[in-house]
Each structure stands twice: as structure tokens, then as C-alpha cells.
Amino acid sequence: MYNPLDPPSTDFNRDHPPASDIEPIVRAALAEDVGDGDRTAALVDDAAQIQASVISRESAVLCGTAWFTAVFAELDPDLKLHWLAKDGDYVRPEQELVRLEGSARSLLTGERTALNFLQLLSGTATLTRRYVDRVKGTRAQIVDTRKTLPGLRTAQKYAVRCGGGVNHRFGLYDAVMIKENHVAAAGGLGAAIYQARMAYAKVPVIAEAETIGEVEEALKSPAPPDILLLDDFETHLLARAVNMVGQHSRHAHNKVLVEASGGIDQNNVRDVADTGVDRISIGGLTKHVTAVDLSMRVTD
CATH class of the missing domain: 3.20.20.70 (Aldolase class I)
Structure with missing residues (x-):
């Protein structure tokens, strides 16, 4: 229950939305983007394996790692993700945020949907931090x-x-x-x-x-x-x-x-x-x- 007298929490793990809130939104986003199949990714060899990483091109506050991870988990549970930063971290230009490894098709199909979540939520967190810094x-x-x-x-x-x-x-x-x-x-x-x-x-x-x-x-x-x-x-x-x-x-x-x-x-x-x-x-x-x-x- 909302309580206006509660102090702000900085424990993002405790406050993280449950999977039951994240997974339906992720499935809806994938359905919107993939439809009945990724025509372009289908041109890639089904057996092809790749490694990839996500970097930030600007200074920001990272947010949305669970949504990003859920996208790839929904597409292919065999994909491996290794996060190098966590929600709430301040990240800098060219900083590597996460490494991914697995099916080329799965990584290419999920790329845009996963990034959409991560970019949007990081944008909200970053703008909030700017205001918070101004009233310190x-x-x-x-x-x-x-x-x-x-x-x-x-x-x-x-x-x-x-x-x-x-x-x-x-x-x-x-x-x-x-x-x-x-x-x-x-x-x-x-x-x-x-x-x-x-x-x-x-x-x-x-x-x-x-x-x-x-x-x-x-x-x-x-x-x-x-x-x-x-x-x-x-x-x-x-x-x-x-x-x-x-x-x-x-x-x-x-x-x-x-x-x-x-x-x-x-x-x-x-x-x-x-x-x-x-x-x-x-x-x-x-x-x-x-x-x-x-x-x-x-x-x-």
C-alpha cells in the first residue's frame, strides 16, 4: 500500500517489480514486433552462434535490465547474458553494460525490443537523477x-x-x-x-x-x-x-x-x-x- 510518509528506498532489488508484472509486457512487445516471424533473421544460418555486447553512447543512469533479460529469455532460454552494470548505476559513454552469447537468430530478433525497454527506462531514471541532483x-x-x-x-x-x-x-x-x-x-x-x-x-x-x-x-x-x-x-x-x-x-x-x-x-x-x-x-x-x-x- 502506498504511504506518503515512507522514506525513499534505495534497495532496487527489494523494490524490483515481480516477474508477473514484467513477462506479460515483454510478451506483448515481442508479439508487436515479431508477429508471425522475423523475416530478416530467418536468412541467417539456424546454427550460427555469435557474441554481442551493449554499450552506452552517453552518460546515463541504467535501468531496465530485468525487462531486457526477459526479452531474450522469452525468445531463447539458452542465450547467456552477463551484466557488467546494474540498475541505478551511473554509466559513461562507451561503457559496456552487458555481454550476450548464443543463437544469432535469437539475438538479432530480440535486439530492438530489448533495447527499447532499456533505453526508455534508463531515460526515465536519468532524467529523475538530474532533478534529484539539482535539489541536493x-x-x-x-x-x-x-x-x-x-x-x-x-x-x-x-x-x-x-x-x-x-x-x-x-x-x-x-x-x-x-x-x-x-x-x-x-x-x-x-x-x-x-x-x-x-x-x-x-x-x-x-x-x-x-x-x-x-x-x-x-x-x-x-x-x-x-x-x-x-x-x-x-x-x-x-x-x-x-x-x-x-x-x-x-x-x-x-x-x-x-x-x-x-x-x-x-x-x-x-x-x-x-x-x-x-x-x-x-x-x-x-x-x-x-x-x-x-x-x-x-x-x-
């Missing part, structure tokens, strides 16, 4: 959103963790997130928060505030939210809201986290972090992704 020395955590590629949410959220970021709620079911339309329907932000607390005693509640007045209203609720989401606030208003929440938490002995979102990029994320917010959520981590440039080369 502050209390702010970099957080993802639900703006993920359909079918790849588990994978992309894992990539965010590999980059040093923190996951927001996974879906609509593991936290309550009260936004403008919910507030209008409930008759006010305070009323919406109270209704959420009464309906879901054990589910985290996130409430969006669009003005300082709504910050005050949320904090006056008999049961304030776990996270107060401040959308498109100017930095001076963010700092003011952080101070208000801090005073509330000290007096009420009820910790409320402050999250900033909206209009945040690598140029201004440090300014936002310096206001004292606890979290900064950025949809671009999983939405505006540039794949890392990787290449598979036959070595023998």
Missing part, C-alpha cells in the same frame, strides 16, 4: 505522477526509484487525491477532506490547494490531509504556505507534507526546493522522456 542539500524529494505510458506504469515508476526519486500514488485506488472538481462537488476543500477521512480511515489523503486561503481551510479541517499539494504557486507563496503548515504541525502535533507541482523544470526546481517544500512532483519524469542512446554490437 534541501529537504525536497522528487516525485513522479500518474502521467505514465499506458501499460508501463510499474516499469516507469521503478525507473524513477532507480534515479533516486519517490513514487506518488500508483493509481486511483491507493490514495485519495482531492482536486478542484472534487472540492466543488463537496462544497469546499475542508468539507471534501473531512468526507475523505470519514470514508477512508486508513488511506492517505492528498488535497490540492490553489490559494493561500485554501491552505488555511485545509489546515483548519478536523482531520487535515497527509499531503497538501500546492499547484502553480509562486515561490514566495510556497514559502509562506510551508511556514503555515510548519506552525500547524508544531501546534497540532499532526505532520502534513507540502508538495509543489505545476510549471516546474530543471531551471527552477532548485528555487522551488529552497522554499522548504517536502516534495516536488514532476509529470515530465515519465511523460517527457528522451531514450538513452544505447547500441548492441556483434563482437564475434
